[in-house]
Amino acid sequence: MTKTFYITTPIYYVNGAPHLGHAYTSVAADVLARWHRLEGHDVFFLTGTDEHGQKVEAAAKLAGIPPQEFTDRVSDDFKDMARVMNISNDDFIRTTEPRHKAAAADIWLKLQENGFIYLGAYEGWYAVRDEAFYDEDETEKKPDGTRIATSSGATVEWVVEPSYFFKLSAFQDKLLELYEANPGFIGPQAKRNEITSFVKSGLRDLSISRTSFSWGIPVPGDEKHVMYVWLDALVNYLSACGYPDLSGPRGKYWPANVHLVGKEIIRFHAVIWPAILMAANLPLPARVFSHGWWTVEGEKMSKSVGNVTDVRELVAEFGLDQVRYFLLREVPFGNDGDFSRRALIGRINSDLANGLGNLAQRTLSFINKNAGAVVPPKGRLQEADLVLLEQCSQLPEKVRGAIGRLAFHEALDEIWRLIRAADGYIDREAPWSLRKTDTARMNSVLYVLCATLRSIGVVLQPFMPEQVGRLLDYLGVGDDRSLTILDSALAEGILLPAPAGLFPRIVEEQKNADR
């Protein structure tokens, strides 16, 4: 039976437009999904949008349209971003879809049946004007004794509203056991420590319904309440598998292998979500991995600064694969990073244009001009050839290891090590000299270079599907481009098309800095 691999991005909240951060999560998940497909696994890759809650209700009101129309619009924008980024998701779930509402209602009933839901009261500082609750430290007392919300200035009052609660406190020990028994459950390590100490500090029950607004999934049996958005949202990972009927075609994918999330929502995925699943007697995902945030030119992305970056503009200017490469190469996955034009251009020029692109071009165009435009005959290999080919044969395992740890930057670093080795090889062997003295040897060298480029291309496909696809075309690689083709030697004599540059060098116009 084929191994299944289920990977998710968070469902993106539709109260704002998609930006660089969303694209980052999706690209990382896409690389994982594509890698596992190369491995021959049965992959299910899910993304989508989270569309309920007070903020969405408010945003729709501001836009002057009904919430459903609003969410349709923003959800389409996220779909468009996925298309532009060449994200290979197998499904796109929306929490306003009937299949999801049914799943969420069923989970609620399961939690209730199992005795983990009770009716209590949610208390807090409520601003009628904002229709929102505030924490005490988000409010301040005015001289006349009334209390206002610091951010909006609206008067707040202490409100007690009935609310259903989830007995999260019952799962404290079980969660700690989970983290203990599965060190890889939360990644990276630093987040695991944070979450562990958070859980150790004591868990309170979680308010999971609201009566103060209505844009949500109704609580089964008590329709004055709508479900708390996070309970609603987390269930999406099950909804897409066909839950509550896990005997259907998608049921085999649950539990998920990886939930990729931004660091701001790790807690919901590493604490609340497993607790809910435990309470519903469902199997737990294998791993929750959180990545960092991007600043842009050293500054935090924010609407007020006006630097919220729509990745689609970057793609239009620099190319899709270039942006995908940068996102995963520049920063160790899990860390924060900075996105700057200068760093992006530096990566494109030194790694892609001068590195991979130039290696491919100098090899392929030489073959095109001097070796009959076919994969040259291998001939008798020498020590230097075998050394390089040995590095090729080790590459998939090295990349597999790095990707298994979600260390995308290390995977790319391994690949570039081989690119540099191949550049050294071509210089030392100098096929341009051999052309005049020993064409058999020249052919051997070119053959080894083709084989090297094939290895590099195959493992690089998940990162840069488009340009690397072209590279494999230029190398005459057929339809099967999975990792298994690297187990067989490259066939000689295949006709090769005329190559063209893969990654154009970026030349920035000199902005006359000197006055």
Place this chain on the structure above:
RNA sequence: GGCGGCGUAGCUCAGUGGUAGAGCAGGAGAAUCAUAAUCUCUUGGUCGGAGGUUCAAAUCCUUCCGCCGCUACCA
């Protein structure tokens, strides 16, 4: 305040007890197949400060300085 992390070459970082490393940037040379890309050599660091343990410390301990994260329900 409590818990945790970080501070290593101009930049981004690797390196957890045994002669300071990589990539990029800088310098010199070589080569000319190639997107003037490539290759070789090379400049550059009192490993945040101070003290301690040890035959030996970037690596362990103490303390100080600086930066950052977490410290729950509104993503």
